[in-house]
Amino acid sequence: MSSNDDYDLDKDVITDTSIRQGLTAYGDTHFSLFLRKAFIKALGYSEDALSRPVIGIINTYSGFNPCHGNVPQLMEAAKRGIQSAGGLAIDFPTISIHESFSSPTSMFLRNLMSMDTEEMIRAQPVDACIMVGDMLTFHTHIVPTEQSLIISRM
Structure with a gap:
């Protein structure tokens, strides 16, 4: 799974490891992951690091x-x-x-x-x-x- 798959709405987000686990329930898994990544990327973490x-x-x-x-x-x-x-x-x-x-x-x-x-x-x-x-x-x-x-x- 590549990090680009996180933004493909046709694919389910795998939520059992690292930054993807325990997502806040906003009703949409892709949005929850997007929001989490947006906040942590503001600290300087790259897509590669987050994978x-x-x-x-x-x-x-x-x-x-x-x-x-x-x-x-x-x-x-x-x-x-x-x-x-x-x-x-x-x-x-x-x-x-x-x-x-x-x-x-x-x-x-x-x-x-x-x-x-x-x-x-x-x-x-x-x-x-x-x-x-x-x-x-x-x-x-x-x-x-x-x-x-x-x-x-x-």
Whole structure:
């Protein structure tokens, strides 16, 4: 299937992979895909890039979180690896919580972060997702999300 097939109204749009999955229901699949592509192309993505598998990089980077100081470099390394393997890497955020800025503790926000992470991943048209965070965030907040997402995709 070529990307030009997306604009051929006589052909059905295959909506099970990458940018084509989870289209907003406007009543016309071709229009929904056209609108999605118009918005994301405004960010500079080409038709060729949008035809590749989309790999999301969800991250907890924040200027308030000193444990996440190296997250931008980790994301860039992940993007290079994804692109060298033929995928399209797109990063997006989730809640960032640091213990020293949370009162009385970050643990009561654990479920909120887990739910936000799950829903942000489900909301994006991704074929796979990499989760990037610090050790505390990863072990106490993101691992429950990862386990939940694995179970829900089986």
